Amino acid sequence: MDLPALLSILTRLPAFSGLTAADLEPLPLKGVAHDHVRLRGRGVVARVPRWSQVGLDPAANLAYQATAFARAAVGGHTPELVAVLEPGPTLPMGALLVGEIVGRPPRLPADMPAIARALAALHRLPLPPPAERPPLASPADPVAATLALVERQAAYFDTADLAPAARARLAEELEAARRDRPDLPMPVTLPVTLPITLVGTDVHPGNFLIDAAGKAWFTDLEKAQYGHPGIDLAHASLYTSTMWDPAVAAALSPGDVAAFHAAWEAAVPADLAAAVRPWLRPLRRLTWLRSLSWMARWKVEGERLSPGMPAELCAHLRARLDDVFRPDTIDRVRQEWR
Template sequence: MVDEPSLSRATLASILGVAVERLPEAPLAGRVHDHWRLQPKPGGPALMVRIPKLSHLGLSPRAALIYEAQAFRRGEPSGSTPRLHGLLRVGRRLPWGGLVVDAIDGRPPHLPDDLPALGRALAGVHGLPVPVPARRRPLLDPMDPVGYLLQVARGQLDPIRDTLTASVRRLLETEMAAAAATADQSRPAPRLTLADTHPGNFRIRLDGTAVMLDVERPVYDSPAVDLAHASLPTSLNWDPAVTGTAQRSDIIGFHNAWTTAMPRPVVDTVRPHILAYRRLIWLRTTTWACAWAARTDVAAALASSKPDVADQARRLARFADPAMMEAAREQWSGPKAFTAEELVP
């Protein structure tokens, strides 16, 4: 749900040392960040001031700020993420600090037309050189990424397992067991991945290229993480600003656009893991939605007078619906499942 802004316009202007008129009346307020568009000079390029409010990774404010700054710095050479221009220190007025990055002018994606642009943008990130292990810190670099994703999903599921219907609990446990069967395989070749790549996190610029906006929790893992998150049903239907829909052929086209833009040796390392990661990322997302439903008065949220609250409640309730779960499973299990070669030829 969307919270109130974390600080006033006047306070932020004072911290930045700019006239208050250079900031809008209010930010674009979100659950994790407030976003203030800053116009430093009349007619000049605009910047975006990101004011964090929490850490998805459970980090301290200073550690979270360092992590997010490194995320932007490492993604910048790809051209697929905003440039970082500066940091605002953690302090009394900014408990989580802040970041100043490029303001990206563009529109939300329209499906399926813009999916190939998303694939090419991700290829720009996944094609970046990978540092030696000692230089990957502070970003997450799990030696057992499958086990790590399973741990996240289990951590969300276990506290609310007894609140689920028998059919939902059985379905999730079946998928958890199938995912765990892949945990003993060798580690997928790690690349820089952005890990939150649903289509609503991108903007399409006038030239048709895509830029990812929120770069706050990347991890060194298989690119299959991002390819799954960008194209699963739970992601395609997540952001109401994203219009249109995507069919099977469109999801294949998205993957093929990524494949065409990537060096063949990298493609060959991703193909063996592409279906397993669709299951893993679906489990991560769906257990999160189930946990939300278990700790929320869903009826009250659906009836909320705040449009953003009611809309998010509708989407999350749908993710926890057994029918949608079954539709998602068909992508990697059963006669309608994708093949790895189909997605990553």
């Protein structure tokens, strides 16, 4: 992170012309795709991409995220978009300035209902007509699109040095995911009526902060899109997600997951809750495979994609990857839907 370059760009903006180097506070690196720098006394954080996890060029990546922050903020559980710093020679990926959320990491399982309410605030936002959804992705069939993503990423299962027993189990689960859609003909004939809303996508609990009032804030909208809210519910509560961030790590019980689902249902319209309910089980399998296939990619390419991560964080990520791909871990997780 080139702090002098960031300062030089910031001080060209009238609102930040008085900033000094002492006002820039790099925050500990938690995720794999962004650096964060607090602007002391301004209530603002600079969010600086390291790379695009969805393969966009720097300008498109920044525009996508800016749109996501602007649209999600209406729900009241995500940071406000303050400004966009366009990519340039000294800041190749650009940056977003977003409102600072003062809070602590979630404590699981106690804060899962608060996370459910934050997700509900996204999911109940009015759905724009298709022509107004870009640049955010909006697949006509988000379940099929997620399966296609899993199929693409699953190639990394063959190169991630997995135990043969783990690889065999993943092949079984992928085959089951291909046919596990409730109440829909296969192959699916479009248009199909699916619950589609604004979704956060990367909604593992480590991407939330809990403020002093107990309200949950979702802070990472890089992958936000229009999709199936059941995928968010799965991703927020699966073992692969709840154990990912070392500041949050905890394994949820079935009762914890049920309480999480109940809190979400209580916070969304009844028709949305009813439409999502049949999908909860099949989408847990599919979303778990989405996470594992991404993790397999990270196992192969992670150090190249995000160089310079702290040794402590790298060690934690390697330990998580070793754990989630253990055959006994796979067996324990898939008991949820078997």
